[in-house]
Amino acid sequence: MADGMTAGIALPMDGLPPEQRRWATFAIFTAMAMASLDTAIANIALPAIAADLHTTPADVIWVVNVYQIALVATLLPFAALGEIVGHQRIYLGGLVLFTLASVACALAWSLDSLLVARALQGLGASGIMSVNTALVGHVYPKRMLGRGFGHNALVVAISFTLGPTIASGILSVATWPWLFAVNLPFGLIAIVVGMKTLPQTARASHAFDFPGALLAAACMSLLILGISSAAHHAAAPLVIAELIGGLLIGWLLLRRQTGHPAPVLPIDLFRRPMFALSAATAIFTFAVQGLAFVSLPFYFEDILHRSQVETGFLLTPWPLVVAIMAPIAGRLSDRYPAGILGGLGLALLCLGMMLLALLPSEPSVANIVWRMVICGAGFGFFQAPNMKAFMASAPAGRSGGASGMVATARLIGQTTGAALAAFCFGLVGHEGATLALALGAGFAAIGCLLSFSRLAIRAAPVA
Template sequence: MLQEVKIAKPASPPMDGLPPESRIWAVVAISVAVGMASLDTAIANIALPTIAADLKVSPADVVWVVNAYQIALVATLLPLGALGEIVGHRRIYLGGLLLFTIASLGCACAWSLPTLLIARVLQGLGASGLMAVNSALIRFVYPSRLLGRGFGYNAMAVSTAFTLGPTIASGILSLGTWPWLFAVNIPFGLLAMAIGMRTLPLTPRAEHGFDFLGAILASLCLGLVILGVGSAAHRAELGLVSAELVLGLVLGIVLIRRHADHPAPMLPIDLFRRPMFALSAVTSVCSFAIQGIAFVSLPFYFEDILLRSQVETGFFMTPWPLVVAIMAPVAGRLSDRYPVGLLGGVGLVLLGIGMTLLATLPTSPSILNIVWRMAICGLGFGFFQTPNLRAIMSSAPPGRSGGASGIVATARLTGQTIGAALTAFCFVLAGREGATYALALGAGFAAVGSVMSFLRLTIPATKP
């Protein structure tokens, strides 16, 4: 009996990663769960017209099926990352997975738009629990010498989910109704939970308490900023956009002042005082802004300017995430040996070249002409992503892995949202030609990001 009680108590995690046999299963649990959350983002977009027709709502209203999920996800990343440092990343991950699975059942059973939106908010909260501590868990699953490889495999799982998302959604919709898009998550969620409960590591816990008021401020700050950027992208009234953005920034300032002397601030200003962390986080926002620009503008570019069909457009969009999935583990292995500033800088240079080549496509390009340009973009993004992720997590102390992991996910989603909003602005200014200007803007972001990445080569190596 005494032995059972001892096992049930929180134990110290392995000093440097899990044993190989446990590591494999822990990676399976993490990859399945984060893949589900990533896949759900992709398939929901495909199903919007079908959902609108079935629930008899307008296209403007059904867009909230995506917005509700995204806002709930982004707004709670930092609070859940901070909570993971206190109660353990394992608990947050498994709790998020459980909520995501139950909410998927709720989405499948929804009979109206309001019930579907409630379920999507809960699903976003569950996905936030997964993504907020995902990178932190990987840090404790892999030994430090294999950390880049671990992040590479994780990036491969996410990219594969994005690659297969439209195909899986189309296949499900061809065989059944839209609720099955959400119901398919349930068996995978239960499987990942069963494996995760047995294999995910116990992590160190902070001694300070959880700041509930700070969590509310952080959620409102991020939620309002993302909502404001999204409102701007949808051409909402200037007064509404300004109010959302200004109020979000004011709450952010209040939060920073509140946590000025906190040992682990909700908005991790302590980590941003580390040059490697700050440069890597800002570079991450730049890279995902490029991705947001590309993934919003390219379908319009292919269909409206190059006059390609929807089927062809889907085919043209595939090489980017496919090459990222292939390159991510390769770049991860390289990041265990070579400076991340060099690898990330080279990756963003390649991404900028790819965006420039896409923006300067000839009037009637061949399929091969389009595909190899998209492959260069995927090569550059894949070469950048994993080393940069390693840099963010390695530059933070182990006890602040939750805060660093929250910034990883926040930077990704913030960058994608900014990219989408800037693309919408380009369309407002230039009409159908806005897609070309957006791609050129993406190349500019890549140039700025590559400079910041190379600046990391000047930072002396320090232990977290």
């Protein structure tokens, strides 16, 4: 590591020097990979955890749910806090908490102790994800921002692809606590490197709105709980109460934060057409991903009668092609508008989802794979340009709020898509997979139109 990489280096005018940038991105992407891998790893481990801790499948699902709720509820508050105390502090604090909580997960002796550790791990992941995009924007020079966001999307795609394989490999030679314990060495390395290389970012002068943060956390928690409860066919009164409660608290939050210079829920940024359209495009697109990745395993196994191993293989082309396309789209986004690149990508994604919905009754492996490749290419072509449009449409002092909204839009879209897939299955049984894929094609078409509509925005955002 270069001698000049010491803690407390002030942020350069346009990104970091090349050597420091390489080490800083190593720290950023290592932490992001850990947080992204952890959801997939926990999903694979649920049967083993249930057997070892002598609990039921209905109870053990909370190992995933409590992590997701803690993550989604605190993304926007942490992003807002990052603008005040510095993005690098939130990132490193989240990384430290995530690493320590991973050790606590590995040492858990009961379901209750594991749930507490997972909630803390979700808080740590929120600290990482809430300011991830903002830090990438500070580390790379402006001429390379698209490339940086492409690399970020590449890391997430690879983590998503390898998560189940890594989890299965670890479980084949060790017990489930090791799935969490392996985070310790990687976390420690990323912490040390990050402390030495992450840039200090500008700090806002306004105070942190604690009541607003609590309202935002309660609003997001109830909305995600309501969507998840609907997906798991919970009692209708419970679902309605959770959704209405979330909307009511959201209304109170909007009333409280009107006129605030930097609201926790970034309503000021949504007044900017490019930001609002990029957020809407992201929600629709990640809903497509949620619809696809919930419905396709059931389609392959229950309708096409493929084994679990074959199903894993058939799902792999999508994230694998995303990993290939993300850096390419990132480089192109430094030269071409996000509206064009995102629109073309979502047109491809729409085509791929339609082709999957129209699969013949007994398709060959090749017939499935080339359709998945089209979906992956379209999704990968969308991510980095949309992320760049998100961040470029926000003023420098609101990069934290924009970064938090990037992650929030992604998780809202994925959760909504998963819930809609469950609704499709409840509506028409096994044929729900085809309905979910067709619905995903419709969502991709709406996202495509939203993306192209950004081309009409020429002027700078509203001051």
